[in-house]
Amino acid sequence: MAITSANQLELLQTAEAVAREKMIDPGLVVEAMEESLARAAKSRYGSEMDIRVKIDRRTGKATFTRVRTVVADDELENYQAEMTVETAKQYLSDPQIGDTFVEEVPPVELGRIAAQSAKQVILQKVREAERDRQYEEFKxxxxxxxxxxxxxxxxxxxxxxxxxxxxxxxxxxxxxxxxxxxxxxxxxxxxxxxxxxxxxxxxxxRTAPEFMAELFKMEVPEIYDGIIEIKAVARDPGSRAKIAVISYDGSIDPVGACVGMRGSRVQAVVNELQGEKIDIIPWSEDLPTFLVNALQPAEVSKVVLDEDAERIEVVVPDEQLSLAIGRRGQNVRLASQLTGLDIDIMTEEEESKRRQAEFEERTKLFMETLDVDEFFAQLLVSEGFTNLEEVAYVELDELLVIDGVDEGTAEELQTRAREFLEEQARKALENARELGAQDSLIDFEGLSPQMVEALAKDGVLTLEDFATCADWELAGGWTSVNGERVKDDGLLEPFEVSLEEAQHMVMTARVLLGWVDPTELDAEEDEDETEAQAE
The missing domain is CATH 2.40.50.140 (Nucleic acid-binding proteins)
Incomplete structure (x- = not known):
């Protein structure tokens, strides 16, 4: 088939038909046709030639041209597509390197094989254009x-x-x-x-929490308008879900708006989710309050929050325990997902036993270390003293408020506490040296003798060893294993060293050793502060 004998407008009509069918730009189809014709022409004239085809977008006429580029003498490699400056003078008045000479060549006859090849090129280009269109549409x-x-x-x-x-x-x-x-x-x-x-x-x-949030946005105009915001969603797909909402308009109840008149709005979402039961709860910035809401319908007696460990202890009446936990732990699991905290639930009886055990343990500690009777030790614990450091270094006035304690007694208590702590520090230092701890580690600011002893027991003997530690290795932390949070014990965790303190000590050690430039460290801290202020 010769291009010259074909109906030239048929090319454009075909391009437009394919473009409509595939919902792509007709120009892309025409470009694919141009490339396929150029490839067929190369097979006729020679693959080394730079043959190009241009189809007129109005008439459909296909023009075949040969392009040759002017190159330097020592760069001439392809005689069919390139020529030197000297040769170019035959065709151009003042040829320069990089100029091109374009000449029209006769159209080619498309044989059966060439036509099939052209068809494959067009189909491939159309397919690629269709894929790009789909990606751009859905991304x-x-x-x-x-x-x-x-x-x-x-x-x-x-x-x-x-x-x-x-x-x-x-x-x-x-x-x-x-x-x-x-x-x-x-x-x-x-x-x-x-x-x-x-x-x-x-x-x-259909199981993503965001699916439920989007469904509520469709059913509740206040959410779509931004008056009510969905702060968190937790789902056990097909069974139960909890959604936390907040209203930015004091006159609108977020829970009532999401429920709708006679439950019409929430019921529409429930029907779409195959009968999934949905608890709609008010969101609160105060985590304990938010958790009490999240554990509904169970009643909560007390909440103890440990922000460092991202854990929270919840005390419930004995008869509310099963309700708080839920069937197969569903209620507490969803509440945990909603708040982002690990939740430990205990009954009032269990909490009472634990508090009693702590009271007895601290009483025994004071009796053994301060050489006082049980009654006096219990007085100290009742006043809120939990360890020897508090007794040794607290302001004297805080000891004088205890019944029966005068200034002399208070000073004696502090003297005994300090002597005991100093003896402990001396023994810890001796043990650390016996284990091989070096002076570079012992003299490092921020580490007590007991901390040095704990590090030495784990093989951290020098400042270089300490500087290679990760902050979580020292302070401990939490990792996720198979979807469950697992506790990582830190070497200095018994001494209540936080993650930030551990990070600061390690970086200080690296600066002292010359591993880190302190100016770069200051710049990073300034950047962190700037980002925190921006947030």
Missing amino acids: DRVGTIINGVVKREEFGNVVVDVGGGEATLRRNEKIGRESYRPNDRIRCYIKDVRREVRGPQIFLS
Whole structure:
């Protein structure tokens, strides 16, 4: 088939038809045609030639040209696509390196093989353009809800037609034992869109917490308008969920707005989520208050928050324990996800026993170290003293408030406490030296003799050893293993060294050793402060 004999407008008509069908720019189809014709021409004239084809966007006429570039004499490699300055003078008046000489060549005859090759090039380019269009269309829709039609189910994964392409709802992203048949309508959350070799992959979800949040946004106008904000969502898909909301308008009750008249709004979400029970609770900046709300319907007697460990202890009446924990731990698990804290639940009886055990332990400590009777030791514990350091270094006035303690008695108590602590420090230092602790570590500011002893027992003997430690190795921390938080014990954790203090000591050691430039450290601290202020 010769291009010259074909209906030239047919090229443009074909391009427009393909573009409409694939929903892509007609110009991309025309470019694909130009490339395919150029490739066919190269097979006719020679692959080393630089043959280019231009299709007129109005008439459809295809123009074939040969392009040769002017290069330096020593750079001439391809005689078919390049020429020297001297040779170019035959065609150009004042040739310069980099100039091009373009001449028109006769159109080629498209044989069967060339036509098939051209067709493959066009199809490939159209396919790539279609993939790019799909990716660009859906990448900005991540985090939104989309309606689709089920096409088929493969190995438990549902393939959904979402209009501009196909998306996948994986087996683990379905609620419970949901099953779908072809042509069923489905509503999903676009969780991720990835550009892959086989085309853009669109991944859907019906179990994501964000899916529930988006559903509420569709059902509750106040959320869409920003008057009410969803602060946190925790789900056990298909069974139960908790959602925390806050209102920025004092006249609007966030819980009531989400529930709706006779529960109409929340019921619409429940129906979409296959009957998933939803607890709507008010959000609070005060974590203990928020947790009390999150554990509803259970009643909470007391909350003890440990912000450093991101743990919280909740005390409930004995008869409320099972309700607070929930079936298979569901209630406390969802409350933990909602607050981002590990929650320990105990009954009032268990807490009372623990407090009694702590009281007896501290009483025994004071009796043995201060050489006082049980009654006097109990007085100290009752006044809030928990360790010897507090007795030894507290202001004298705080001891004088204890019944029966005069100034002489208070001074004697402090003397005994300090002598005991000094003896402990001396023994700890001796043990550390016997274990091999060096003066560089012993003299490091911030480490007590007991800390040095604990480090030496673990093989940290020099300042260099200490400087190689990670902050969490010293202060301890929490890591996630198989979705559960696991405690990492720190070498200095018994001495209540925080993560920030551990980090500061390690960096100070590295500066002393010359491993870190203190000016760079100051610059990093300034940047951190600036970022914190900006937040």
